[in-house]
Amino acid sequence: MxxxxxxxxxxxxxxxxxxxxxxxxxxxxxxxxxxxxxxxxxxxxxxxxxxxxxxxxxxxxxxxxxxxxxxxxxAEAPSVASRRPPRMPEGLTDLASGLPDPAFLPVLHPPGDVRPVHGSHRAAPRLAALEELTRAWFRRDGVPAERVTFAHGALDCVARLLSVELRPGDAVAVEDPGFHHLLDLVPALGLRTVPVAVDGEGLSPGALRAALRAGVRAVVLSPRAQCPTGASLSPARRDELGSLLREFPEVLVIEDDYLTELDGPSAPTLSALGLARWAQVRTVSKRLGVDLRWAGVAGDPVTIARHDGRMLMTSGWVSHVLQETVARLFSDPEAARLVARGEAAYAERRRTLIDALGVHGIRAAGAAGLNVWVPVRDESAVVNGLRTYGWWVAAGARFRIAAPPAVRITASLLVPEAAERLASDFARVLGDTQATYGG
Missing domain, CATH: 1.10.10.10 (Winged helix-like DNA-binding domain superfamily/Winged helix DNA-binding domain)
Structure with missing residues (x-):
């Protein structure tokens, strides 16, 4: 009380x-x-x-x-305050941020001269060159790109789509565990969060079926490199989920493909299946720069029109200076090579850490993305224990609703040479925890 x-x-x-x-x-x-x-x-x-x-x-x-x-x-994450991570103490190695390694981000070169315009850009909000590059980006993976638009990042887009489609009290299905900012955003919009379990191939069909039958109005998911588990849709899982969603044509399906590579392989996507209501949002912050608050969005005609109608009444458009910067990076071969080196480095760092943990009998998930998800019995004990060895990892409570406890390690920032030391320290912490708490 x-x-x-x-x-x-x-x-x-x-x-x-x-x-x-x-x-x-x-x-x-x-x-x-x-x-x-x-x-x-x-x-x-x-x-x-x-x-x-x-x-x-x-x-x-x-x-x-x-x-x-x-x-x-x-509420555990009241809508007036996001689930911000605790401040990292000085002297620790940061493996909690979920951010890319700056060594693999290109130097940004905004336009040198920005000439004033008469009036505003509301009548022509998108640069034609970037719009065409964005269409090609989606079409590479089979995503229909007849209608595309821009937003100020993935969460900005998702918030706008949900706010124009749903009303307070409506239910939204989200991945569990999932992206912590999305888990904060849904209740902040006055909507109900319905957790859907995730396995190595993406959303669990059984859990999604239950959510749909319970009356969710929207589904938000990541088709690849799901945060925090690194899961990606397999072709079979994509088709199974697509068949299920076709039974509920009024439900809006939003894919957050936040980790799309500029030149990487294609990935299975629900957006390519011809669903009635859908949108896919792609961002570049993890691959080209965390300060590039830009997103490309493809979707069905109604969804894109509603998104743009709301944007017209608020921010109006995404800065043309930002659009020009993104367009230049899309066309820069050196930036593409740097991104490719980063992709290779992140894959090696994930594999090295997972293998090192496996040597000590510690199971971990991280098939793609920047992080590794490690199930544990006591998150606080593990986080605080690793802190004593100089490591700062994220407690899984920020990323889950009903999913079992775990910790998230940002493998993108862990050089391979340090992986064995972290794994050894992790094993020591688990041993200490078991001796003290019985597991």
Whole structure:
């Protein structure tokens, strides 16, 4: 029960604002229980219906959740605060960021001269050259590219698509474990998150079928290098999921192909199957530069039109200076060679770490991408134990809902020579944990 923070207000909006203020200022922490409806109504001298309305609004906005007899509590990732990772202590090797190695990112060369324009770019928001490069990028993997548009990164695109398609309280199926920022975004939009299990071939068909039958309005997934497990859709799994989704043509399917290589091999994608409602978003931040907040989007006519209609009313367009920078990199052979070297290095670093862990009997997943996902029994014990050896890894709680515990290691930043030392330290930590906690 919350005793250190006094909820105030005489109207539903006032009570909701008071709770939100407490969450924002840190006075109400994730998991803190709010007073029962009748108790708070008596304390404030108002009707229980007013308090119930306030709690309903807070639930719809993702600030609180109701746990049956457990009452109403502050959400684990309230919509007014993202699940930001703890600050890394000084002197540790950072293997928690999920970022690419800067050694394999090209130097950015924005246009030297940017001439003023009369009015705005709303009438012609996309540079023709980059639009054609983007169409070719999608078509390389068999993704229909008759209609493409741009956004300010993957999450910007996903947020816009979900906000124009769904209403507060609607359900969205997401990968579990999955991308932590997406897990924060969905409740922040007032939507319900429905976790769908992931295995080595992508979304579990059985879990997705259950989510669809439960009434989800949208599905968000990564077709390759899924974060944090590194799973990619196999052709058979892609076809199985496609057959299932065709039974629910009203459901919007959003693919976040965040790790598409500029010159890499094609990958199975649901977007190539002719679904009724679909969109695929591709970004370049992991391959060309983390500050390049640009995304290319392909989709069905209705989805693209709704996306662009909302964008027209908000930011209007993606900066043409940014578009010109991205277009130059797409056409730069030296940037392509650097990206290819990075892809090869990341693959070697993942394999080396997984093999080194395997020598000590530690199972890990990481077939693609920048990270390795290691199941453990006690995340905190492993994270804190590795910290004593000089390593900083990410606890899996940020990336999962109902999935078992694990830790995520950013293998892209771990040179092969250090992999054996990390694996040995990991084994020591697991041994210490088992001796202390029984596992």
């Amino acid at each position: 919350v005793t250190q923070y006094s909820i105030q207000g005489t109207t539903a909006k006032g009570i909701a604002a008071s709770v939100e203020r407490g969450v924002t200022e840190g006075e109400l922490a994730p998991g803190d229980a709010l007073p029962p409806v009748r108790k708070l109504a008596d304390d404030l001298g108002i009707s229980p219906g007013t308090v119930a309305t306030a709690y309903k609004e807070l639930r719809a906005r993702g600030l609180v959740v109701t746990r049956g007899r457990g009452g109403t509590v502050v």
